[in-house]
Amino acid sequence: MPQFDIATFSEQIFWLFVIFAILYFLMSRIALPKVGEVLERRQKTIEDNLGKARALKDETDAAIAKYEAALAEARDAAQADIREASEKAAAEQAKKTEAMVKKLSKKTSDAEKAIADAKADAMTGVAEAASEIAREATDKLIGVKVQAKTADKAVSAIVGE
Amino acid sequence: MAGPLEQFEIKPLAELSVAGIDISFTNSALWMVIAAVLVTGFMTLSMRRGALVPGRWQGSAEVMYEFVANMLKDNVGSAGRKYFPFVFTLFMFVLFGNLLGMIPHSFTFTSHIAVTFAMALVIFLGVTVIGFMRHGTHYLRMFFPEGAPIATAIILIPIEIISYFSRPFSLAIRLFANMTVGHIMLKVIGGFVGLIGILGVLPFALLTGITVLEFGIAALQAYVYTILTCIYLHDAIHMH
Numbered sequence: 001m002p003q004f005d006i007a008t009f010s011e012q013i014f015w016l017f018v019i020f021a022i023l024y025f026l027m028s029r030i031a032l033p034k035v036g037e038v039l040e041r042r043q044k045t046i047e048d049n050l051g052k053a054r055a056l057k058d059e060t061d062a063a064i065a066k067y068e069a070a071l072a073e074a075r076d077a078a079q080a081d082i083r084e085a086s087e088k089a090a091a092e093q094a095k096k097t098e099a100m101v102k103k104l105s106k107k108t109s110d111a112e113k114a115i116a117d118a119k120a121d122a123m124t125g126v127a128e129a130a131s132e133i134a135r136e137a138t139d140k141l142i143g144v145k146v147q148a149k150t151a152d153k154a155v156s157a158i159v160g161e
Numbered sequence: 162m163a164g165p166l167e168q169f170e171i172k173p174l175a176e177l178s179v180a181g182i183d184i185s186f187t188n189s190a191l192w193m194v195i196a197a198v199l200v201t202g203f204m205t206l207s208m209r210r211g212a213l214v215p216g217r218w219q220g221s222a223e224v225m226y227e228f229v230a231n232m233l234k235d236n237v238g239s240a241g242r243k244y245f246p247f248v249f250t251l252f253m254f255v256l257f258g259n260l261l262g263m264i265p266h267s268f269t270f271t272s273h274i275a276v277t278f279a280m281a282l283v284i285f286l287g288v289t290v291i292g293f294m295r296h297g298t299h300y301l302r303m304f305f306p307e308g309a310p311i312a313t314a315i316i317l318i319p320i321e322i323i324s325y326f327s328r329p330f331s332l333a334i335r336l337f338a339n340m341t342v343g344h345i346m347l348k349v350i351g352g353f354v355g356l357i358g359i360l361g362v363l364p365f366a367l368l369t370g371i372t373v374l375e376f377g378i379a380a381l382q383a384y385v386y387t388i389l390t391c392i393y394l395h396d397a398i399h400m401h
Contacts, residue, residue: 001169002273008273012270020193023201027204032204
């Protein structure tokens with residue numbers, strides 16, 4: 001087998017070392033740093049772009065938050081307006097109701113007063129009529145003329161009870 | 162018809178000798194040069210533009226770079242980064258040597274024990290030096306692991322020493338044997354194709370399959386050679 005021909009070993013090993021050393025030099029000094037640099041640059045670009053994307057996302061989030069805050073503020077303002085308006089309306093309503101109640105109660109008390117006056121008038125009339133009737137009756141029945149004053153007193157004593 | 166061993170013959174292309182030592186430029190050296198030129202061309206021309214979005218060639222070069230870098234990182238860790246250029250050169254040199262051998266009438270320099278053993282010996286010595294430089298005499302602990310009962314020393318130390326010193330042999334012989342046997346097999350089966358007439362289609366079909374297999378072995382053995390180097394490097398840096 002040619003592999004075991006020791007005479008060829010020196011030339012094989014010599015050229016192996018020479019060529020391997022040259023290849024090692026070319027790889028370590030020229031080829032590999034270049035590949036490493038390209039890979040590093042790509043990694044950096046990717047990271048930069050990711051960072052940029054993240055910054056843009058943050059910006060978007062901030063804008064969304066601002067928009068939502070504005071929206072909430074507007075909603076609050078609108079609700080405050082609604083509340084104020086409804087409170088105002090309720091107050092007005094309450095005032096109107098109160099005025100109406102006052103008016104009605106005044107009417108009621110007037111009416112009651114009128115009724116009471118009428119009742120008092122009527123009572124006075126009744127007492128007068130009763131004393132008249134009583135005097136007439138005593139005159140006709142027993143022929144005694146009763147003084148008007150005495151009859152009035154008697155009637156008012158009975159009515160007053 | 163050439164014999165199956167003829168393909169392994171070393172043929173001097175230019176006779177040279179220094180101080181009585183024969184350093185003729187041979188077909189073996191020629192194919193080493195071709196491999197080195199192709200590796201260099203592949204790794205530099207493809208990266209010439211250094212594009213952010215790689216094309217087909219640049220992508221391939223980057224894949225090789227990252228493949229070896231990951232192999233080293235997984236097996237040795239970050240301490241292995243220093244040795245990346247060596248491991249990468251080793252992998253590419255062996256890979257291209259193996260693959261170039263698949264070209265008909267070419268020469269497979271990795272099928273020679275002198276080459277595979279010389280590389281294995283450099284790796285072995287280098288790894289041993291790294292081990293002693295990092296750990297001093299503590300590196301001798303490699304031969305008697307921490308925590309083993311002292312009584313087992315009589316058996317363990319010789320076994321560890323033998324296994325340590327057999328590393329360059331296993332590294333060298335595995336690659337040499339795989340390449341040699343594969344090429345002999347191709348040649349022998351190839352010889353049958355023309356020999357048995359129309360029936361030659363059968364060995365031809367077999368030859369086709371084996372050729373595919375040999376391409377796989379060419380890549381796999383380059384990988385094995387490199388990953389074993391990584392593992393030895395790991396042992397030297399981290400001990401067991």
